[in-house]
Amino acid sequence: MTQHADVVVVGGGQAGLAAGYYLRRAGLDFTILDAQTTPGGAWQHGWDSLHLFSPAAYSSLPGRLMPPQEGKPFPDISHVLEYLTDYEKRYELPVQRGVRVTGVHDRAPLLRVQTDSGAWTARAVISATGTWWRPFVPSVPGRADFRGRQLHTAEYRSPGDFAGRRVIVVGGGNSGAQIAADLAPHATVRWVTQRPARYLPDDIDGRALFELATRRVQTGGPRISDLGDIVAVPPVREARDAGLIPDHGMFDTLTADGARWADGSLWPCDAVIWCTGFRPALSHLAPLGLRTDGGGIPTEGTRAVADPRVHLLGYGDWTGPASATLIGVGRTARDAAREIADLLS
Structure with missing residues (x-):
């Protein structure tokens, strides 16, 4: 009916x-x-x-x-x-x-x-x-060859699943920063981004972001992305200030056991988490x-x-x-x- x-x-x-x-x-x-x-x-x-x-x-x-x-x-x-x-x-x-x-x-x-x-x-x-x-994972050379675990932001739940593991977190936005900070006390983490991580000023939160977005539509002005990509919420700020989540450039390819960069350096890992939108x-x-x-x-x-x-x-x-x-x-x-x-x- x-x-x-x-x-x-x-x-x-x-x-x-x-x-x-x-x-x-x-x-x-x-x-x-x-x-x-x-x-x-x-x-x-x-x-x-x-x-x-x-x-x-x-x-x-x-x-x-x-x-x-x-x-x-x-x-x-x-x-x-x-x-x-x-x-x-x-x-x-x-x-x-x-x-x-x-x-x-x-x-x-x-x-x-x-x-x-x-x-x-x-x-x-x-x-x-x-x-x-509709999680998005980019087409990266070697993805099909990697023998470790691969998952997207949408599938991540807690750091306990990765305790004692070596984990690459891919993505320079809020999800990548938050998940890298969440994992850092429990796993060996390498956070990789397409460009150096750009934090918004520490006093910026969602309230200010909404006001900025509204003002841009009404009168013009800077885009939020002109100011930065990552909101420094307390856990991210603490991990950043403690030096636990330095960002690294994006790797060129995945191998069976990890990732390889353009300079030939290798980083073995057990898992890759795609925080790629x-x-x-x-x-x-x-x-x-x-x-x-x-x-x-x-x-x-x-x-x-x-x-x-x-x-x-x-x-x-x-x-x-x-x-x-x-x-x-x-x-x-x-x-x-x-x-x-x-x-x-």
Whole structure:
């Protein structure tokens, strides 16, 4: 049996919940379909020591401040999950769990949302699936020859899995720095980056990053990447200042037993952790043919240029400044809900 809602939101993580908040305020009929069986989106899959970049008050979804976590200026992952679970309940958001969307199809004037447990029709769709589900690992010579363990940020959980081992951590962003710092007291770590590690000033956290991103959109100014790549959260700062995580240039190739650099030097290791980012999880939109020859989906704000019934929310700056963050997604969710309400009226 096919069900109907005026708006179907694909994804029940932070972006989907923010969309639900504003769709409810707009008085629209909507449902949220989420492949996960429990609340929290990608946050429930992060590593054990993961903390936010910002204080709780600056890590909140619209309408509900995140309460502070006792003894922790930057909340940990368990606190974030409690907050998102409470948020969903507080606003009675209609999240259907364990429902995987396999494709969105044009059945003009409606959209047909096909799932692994039936189909929905909708007048508009908000895609809020994020990026966690598409980890990116670069094509590096010798990857197939390496006999040790290889895993991505998305699979890392705790340093105990690598106690006493030799580990290469690849990637000069926040994940690479945090995981290298997490491992350093327990394993022999070599952190490798494409260019020398660039830390933001120690007094910069997520609150300031959001303000910088917003100011750049409104008035111009420096990009965050002009200032640095890594937020020096306390564990990273401590490991850096103790000299535990010096960064090294990127190796040329992996061998059966480790890595080799351009100067011929070798470093044997037991594992390689690829902290090399993610790509937007958008395969469910493929039937609509929204991508250009360059591979991207052009948007105006969050709206897909090729189909005004489709909005993309929470994938990064191309769908709104800081829209992949807890504090940043609210503004773009509000704008998307307003545009959809105007369209449907």
